[in-house]
Amino acid sequence: MTFQFQNLPYKENELEPFISEQTMNFHFKKHYKKYIANLNALLVECNQTPGSLKEALLKYHTINDAIFQNAAQAWNHEFFWNCLSPQKTAPSPVCKKMLKEHFGSYESFKSKFLESALGLFGSGWIWVVKNSSGGIGIMALGNAENPMTSGHVPLLVCDVWEHAYYLDYQNDRTKYLNQFWQVLNWNFFDQNLEEDSQTESQSRVSDVGKISRG
Numbered sequence: 022m023t024f025q026f027q028n029l030p031y032k033e034n035e036l037e038p039f040i041s042e043q044t045m046n047f048h049f050k051k052h053y054k055k056y057i058a059n060l061n062a063l064l065v066e067c068n069q070t071p072g073s074l075k076e077a078l079l080k081y082h083t084i085n086d087a088i089f090q091n092a093a094q095a096w097n098h099e100f101f102w103n104c105l106s107p108q109k110t111a112p113s114p115v116c117k118k119m120l121k122e123h124f125g126s127y128e129s130f131k132s133k134f135l136e137s138a139l140g141l142f143g144s145g146w147i148w149v150v151k152n153s154s155g156g157i158g159i160m161a162l163g164n165a166e167n168p169m170t171s172g173h174v175p176l177l178v179c180d181v182w183e184h185a186y187y188l189d190y191q192n193d194r195t196k197y198l199n200q201f202w203q204v205l206n207w208n209f210f211d212q213n214l215e216e217d218s219q220t221e222s223q224s225r226v227s228d229v230g231k232i233s234r235g
């Protein structure tokens with residue numbers, strides 16, 4: 022299977038003034054599309070046909086760095102585009118409750134997020150994840166790393182590779198992170214939580230099926 026690039030869910034200039042059209046243009050056309058092209062070329066070379074980016078990144082995580090990195094970067098960027106929105110959104114009551122439970126308050130969640138982002142040396146991604154015990158947490162992962170390889174469910178992410186902010190904020194990651202909240206799509210958090218709970222209840226149903234048939 023050849024992977025096709027996904028279009029942005031908004032126009033390149035719609036996140037201005039927080040993320041410029043120029044940044045989105047480079048980010049989408051030069052970085053993200055390149056990962057898809059690289060991945061397709063690598064898969065042809067070794068005659069592999071994973072069914073999805075998720076399948077590719079999970080399968081090649083420990084066995085082929087080049088395929089993993091390009092598949093993960095493609096997946097991470099598609100997820101990241103959806104974490105941004107030109108419409109102003111706010112955490113839902115469910116989301117607020119979770120943030121309060123796990124971080125004490127919305128404000129302390131934000132400072133923990135910023136602290137993790139500033140603490141990550143070099144390029145990477147700052148993830149809000151659901152862990153296997155149902156709690157939520159923040160993971161700062163370098164380069165192309167993705168929380169699904171360690172069994173976590175991604176709920177939100179911020180791209181902290183310099184290509185995501187250098188044209189607008191130069192080396193000032195703090196300034197970029199402070200603007201990130203202006204365009205963060207909180208509805209996507211709820212959507213990912215909802216999808217995960219559906220997957221969980223489906224797997225419970227199939228477990229019950231296995232037991233009764235056994």
Ligand code: MN3
Pocket residue numbers: 048052098180182184185
């Ligand atoms: Mn990027």
